[in-house]
Amino acid sequence: MHVARNTTEVLDGTAGNVVSIGFYDGVHLGHRALITALTKLASERGLTTTVVTFDTHPARVLRPEVAPQLLCDLDQKLELLATTGIDQTLLLHFDAERAAERAEDFVTSVLVEALNAKVVVVGEDFHFGHRRLGNVALLTEMGERYGFEVIGHHLVGVDWTDARPEQQVSSTAIRRAVVEGRISDANEMLGRPHQIRGTVIDGDKRGRTIGFPTANVAISAEILQPADGIYVGELIRSDGETLPAAVYQGRRPTFYQDQASSILEVHVLDWEGDLYGEEVQIRLHERIRGDQRFDSVEALIARLA
Template identity: 55%
Template sequence: MEVLSDIAVCPRPPEGTALTIGAYDGVHLGHRAVIATLKDRARERGLKTAVVTFDRHPASVVRPDSAPLLLTDLDQKLELLADCGVDYTLVVHFDEVRSKEPADEFVNEVLAGCLNARLVAVGEDFHFGHRRSGDVNLLRAMGSDLGFEVVGHDLIGLDGQASATPVSSTRIRAALRDGDLDGAAAMLGRHHEVRGVVGRGDGRARELGYRTANVGVPEAICLPRDGIYAGWYLGADGMRRPAAISLGRRPTFYEDAEASVLEAHLIDFDGDLYGQSARVQFVQWLRDEVKFDSVDALVEQMGRDVDQARTLLAAL
C-alpha cells in the first residue's frame, strides 16, 4: 500500500480509482466490509483501490470538547488498512480551514482531482464537508457530472449482514468502557491494542516482587475500564509475550490519583524495557481494581493474577 500525504502530488491513476472516505478509526468489521465491496467492484473494472482518511479525527477540530477517544493511532490505522490490501491511502491533513471547506470543493479537489475517482463506496449514513453538508445524495449528483458511480453501503452487523445495530467505533468504545473485551474484539476482529513508550514507574517493583513495564499511552487513545487483565505484550524485539496487566489508579498506594496508569508484568521474563516502544493487547478481564489493606495482601493477589493470566493465555 502506498501512503499519500500531499494532495498536490497525488498520482491520479490514469485507470481511475475505486475509493472510500472516512475516519476509519479502529478499521473494524464494518469498515472492512466497505473495503471488501470496494475491492470487488475495483477488480471488475480494473481500477486501483484507495482509502481517503484524516491525520486526526475530524471531531477533534470541529468539537474538541466532545471528540471521541481513538481506537487506533494513525500508524496503527495505516497498518490495518495495508492489511486490507488497498493500493493507496490518502491521509488528508484536517485543520480548521479544512473543516470549513464546502463539500463540493472536497469532491472536486480530492476525489476527482487527486485520485481520479471512478467509484466511491461509503456507508449510507456518510456525511462530510462543512457542517456535514455533504452526503450520499450529493456524491451521486456530482458523480454523474464528474464520471464516478456511488455505492451506498448498508450498515453491517456482526454477522456481516445489514443491521439496525451495526458495528461502529462508537459501540466499540462503549464496550471498552464497560470492560466488555469480548464484545469489542468481536466488532474489531482482533483484540484491542494500545501503544506507547515504556517509562519509569514509582520504583515499587522490588517491594512487590513483580517488575512491570509502565506504558505511557497518549491521552487521546481509548483504554478499557480500570481493572486487571490478561493480555499480550509486543515489544521492540517483535516477540509477543504473555502479560498480567494492571490498568488503574493504584488505590492501595494513592488516594486521589488523577489518571489511570497502564502497567504490564511480562510473565516469566526479566529484561530492561525502558525507553522502548510497546504494544499491549487486552485479551480478558480478570478482576476489578481494589484497595488492599496491606502490601502483603496485594502481593498475594498479584501472584494469583499472574497465575491466572499465565494459564489463560497458554490455552490460546
C-alpha cells in the first residue's frame, strides 16, 4: 500500500480513484465493509482504491477536553489499512486550518484535483468540513457537478447486514466495550483481537519476587486502556514472535493502597528472556475477571498458582 502524506505524493490518478474518507480508528468491521465496496467497484471499473484519513482525531483540535482515547496509534492504523488490500492511503494533517476548511473546498482540492475521484464511498451518516456541514447530500450535489458518483453505505452490524442504531459497529461502540471490560464484544466488532502497542519499561520487579515475572508496558496517553482486570492474551515481539500471556491491567491493590494510575503488566507463559526497551503489541482475547485485592501476598500467589 502506498502512503501519501500530502496531495502531491498521490499515485498517478489518470484513470481515477474510488475514494473513502474517514478517521478509521481501529479499522473495524464497519470500515472493512466500506473498503470491500470500494475494492469491488475499483475492480469492476479499473480504478485505484484510496482511503483518505487524518493523522489527528478532529476532536483533539476542535474539543480537546472531550477527545476520545484511540483504539490504535497512527502506525497501527496504516498497518491495518494495508491488510485490506487498498492501493493507497492519503494521510492528511488535521489542524485548525483543516478544521476551518469549507466542505466544498475539501471536495474540489482533495477529491477532484488531487485524486480525480470517480466514486466516493462513505457511511450514510458521514459528515466533514467546517462545522461538519458536509454530508452525503452535499457530496452527491458536487459529484453531479464534477463527475463523480457518491455511495452512502449503510451502517452494519457484526454480521455485515443493516443494523439498528444500538447494533451498529462503530469506533465509539468499540471504545465503550473496551473500557467496560467487554473485550469479546470489542473483538467481535473489530473482526480481530484488540491490540495495544507499547514499550517495555523497567518496573519494580515485584512479580519476579513472587515467581511471576511481568513486563511493564508503557502505552501512549492517547491510546485507550482496557478495563482493570486479568485477560487471556498474547505478547507480539518486534520480530513477530507471538507468545501466550496473561495480561493484567490495574492498580495492584494487594501491594499498593492508593496507586493513582492503572498500569499494564504482561506475564509471558513458560518463557524467559529480556524484553526491556522493546516495542511490543499486546493482543487481548478474553477478560477472565476484574481487578481484585487479596488480604496477603501469599493469598495472591495461591490464586495465581
